[in-house]
Amino acid sequence: MRFIYTKTFTKIFSIFVILAVFVVLDAKGYLGLFKDGFFRVYGFTTNKVTLATNSVKEVFQTFFTIRHLVSDNATLNQKIDALSFDNARLRSAEDENSALRKALSFKQQSQPNLVPVEVLTLDATGFTQTIIIDKGQNYSISLNQPVVAAPGLLVGKVTKLYPASAEVTLITDPSIVVNAEVVDSAARGLIRGEHGLGLTLDLVTQNDLIKSGDQVITSGLSNDFPRGLLIGQVAALRSNSTDLFQKAYISPAADLRNIRFIFVVQ
C-alpha cells in the first residue's frame, strides 16, 4: 500500500491543514476572542501559582537577607534623605520652568493619560520578550503606545491588540529600538534590547561624555516614546576611543522580570 493511502498520512496531512488554517486565521486577526479567553484562564491560574511561589521564595530569602537588614535600612534612609532633597529642588525647578514657559508663550507640557493594566502572562518560549496585559481595544489601547511602570519607568510598547487584551514587547527585546538621551551629558543614541539580558546604548558620538551611573531617558525623537521616560542607567562602557561610535551596557530601571501592575501611556 502506498504511504499516501495510509491512515498515518491522513493524520499528518490533517494536522498540516489545521496548522495552516491556524496561521491564516491569526494573520487575519480572527483569533482575538479565542486568545482573550485563553489569556484570562491561563493568566488567572498562573498568577495564583506565581503568588504561591513568591511567598515560599520570600520565606527562604528572609533567612539570607536578615543579617543585612540593619545596614540596608541605614543605606535606604540615607537615600530617602538625598532623594527628598532632590525632589524638593526639582519641584521648585518645575514651577520655575512652568512659569517661564508661560511667560515666553511656550506650549505647556500636558500630563499623559495612564491606563492601569495587569500582566496576565509572560512569553514561555524565550525567543521573544513579551507579556500579555489584561486590557485591549475595549480600553482604547492602540498599537505602539508606550508602557511604563510607575512612576515613568519605560517597560515597552504595545505590539499586538486583541478585543480585551494586548501584547507588550519589552524594551529588552531586540526588535524594539528606543531613541535615548543620557541625562548629564545630553548624549544621544539608540537603545536596543539584548534578549532579556539587558540593553545596549549605541551610536553615541565620540565627542559626548558618558560614564557609569549616568541615567538614560527617552529623547522623544521618534513618535513612539514621549520624552523623559526613564530607561535605566549606564552599567559599563563597551567601546574604546578607536571605535566610530561609543557603546554602553544599560541596566533597565524597571524590574522587567517581576512586573505585575503597569500603565499604558495614552
Add this chain to the structure above:
Amino acid sequence: MKYLIWLFSIFFLLVIQIGALMPLQITAVNLILVFLVVAIVISDFDTSLAIALIGGVMLDLISGSADGIISMTMFSIFLIMYFILHTLLHKEPSMLILFSSVAITTIIYFFVFLGLNSIFLVFHLNHVMDYKYFFGDKLISNLFFNLLFTYPVYKYYSVVQSWVTHLKSKI
C-alpha cells in the same frame, strides 16, 4: 476524554513553567518539549501527535512569535524524532534513550524554529532573530535545564498516563 486529560496535563505543565519556574529565575526551560519527547519515546503515534499539536498551539498562544511557528516546530520535531526512534533506532525505551533524545530534540528545536522563522520572515510575519545568541548561551542553558527536568517530567507523564489507562478501563 483521553485527549482532554492530555490537554489539562499540558496546561498544568505550562502553568508550572511560567508560574513556578520563572519566579525562581529558571527561564531557559521548555517543559512541553520534554513532555513531547517522553511521549514519543514511551507512547504511541496518536498520543504523541496530539501532545505535539496541543502543546504547540498553547505555546504559540502565549508566545510573542507569529502564531503557528511553534506548533509547526513541535510538529516537525515529532515527525523527525518519531522516525528516528521508531524506524531507525527501534529499541526498547530506556533512560539513556530518553535523556539523549531530550538533548538531541533541544538542539533540533532551535534549528527548526530558526529555520521556520526565516520562512515566516519572507511573509513579514516574525522578527529577525539573533542566531549567534540563540546557538550560544540560549541553547546551552536550555539543554542544561531540559535535561535537569527530564526525570520529573517523565514521572509526571507516567502519572498522567496511568490516569488515562484507568479511565479507559472504566469506560
